[in-house]
Amino acid sequence: xxxIFFILGCKKEAGIIGKKVVRxxxxxxxxxxxxxxxxxSAVVYVSYGTTxxxxxxxxxxxxxxxxxxxxxxxxxxDYFITAEYTDPHGFQYTTPGYAVTIQNKKSELLLDxxxx
Numbered sequence: 001x002x003x004i005f006f007i008l009g010c011k012k013e014a015g016i017i018g019k020k021v022v023r024x025x026x027x028x029x030x031x032x033x034x035x036x037x038x039x040x041s042a043v044v045y046v047s048y049g050t051t052x053x054x055x056x057x058x059x060x061x062x063x064x065x066x067x068x069x070x071x072x073x074x075x076x077x078d079y080f081i082t083a084e085y086t087d088p089h090g091f092q093y094t095t096p097g098y099a100v101t102i103q104n105k106k107s108e109l110l111l112d113x114x115x116x
Contacts, residue, residue, distance in 0.1 A: 018075025020102045022046075024111040025067045026083050028093040036114055038067025039093065042085035044113075046071055051078045051099030076102050083113050 026044065027036035045057040063069045063083075071081075082097030093115035102109060 018073060019107060020074040020076065021070060021072050021108045022074060022079070022081065022100065022102070022111055023068065023070040023108065024113065026063050026069060026085065026113045026115065027067060028085050028087065028115045031091070039063055039083070039085040039115060040065055040067055042067065042069075042083050042115070044069045044071070044081065044083045047080040049078055050080050051101065053080060053082065053097050074102060076104050081111060081113075083115060085115050 026039040026042040028039045028042070029035075030037045040063060042063045044061050044063065046059040046061075047054050047056065048058045059071065061069050061071055079100050079102065080097055081100060082095055084095075085093045087093070095113050095115050098111060098113065100109060100111060
């Protein structure tokens with residue numbers, strides 16, 4: 001008895017079970033000097049499975065002393081990434097956000113953000 005077998009791949013949802021990485025530096029446009037300075041302790045927000053702002057986020061991380069961040073363990077898919085920063089004087093800086101799609105070909109995506 002001969003049989004035909006179909007192997008169906010299942011589509012994985014975007015999320016934190018993969019090997020992909022998004023990294024970058026968050027800067028804020030300094031209103032006094034006009035220079036883009038590193039945003040120390042800025043909060044980076046990530047939404048899985050969307051390329052639009054949703055108001056809710058699946059993951060957050062904080063930038064280091066150089067304004068850099070890293071988001072590890074992502075799989076291929078769509079993500080929306082945004083950030084916010086409050087300077088020592090209490091002024092807040094934000095960005096409208098960035099829609100990114102992680103593909104199989106690259107294991108790392110560089111995304112620098114400038115907050116205003």
